[in-house]
Amino acid sequence: APIAMEEGLRFAIREGGRTVGSGVVSSIKE
Secondary structure (H helix, E strand, C coil): CCCHHHHHHHHHHHCCCCHHHHHHHHHHHH
């Protein structure tokens, strides 16, 4: 579900930025 990941990352960017780093790491792991 790469599309969901991108959507989540974009939303995280608005939340703060810590989630963005976590999301990026998760994306690399997958």
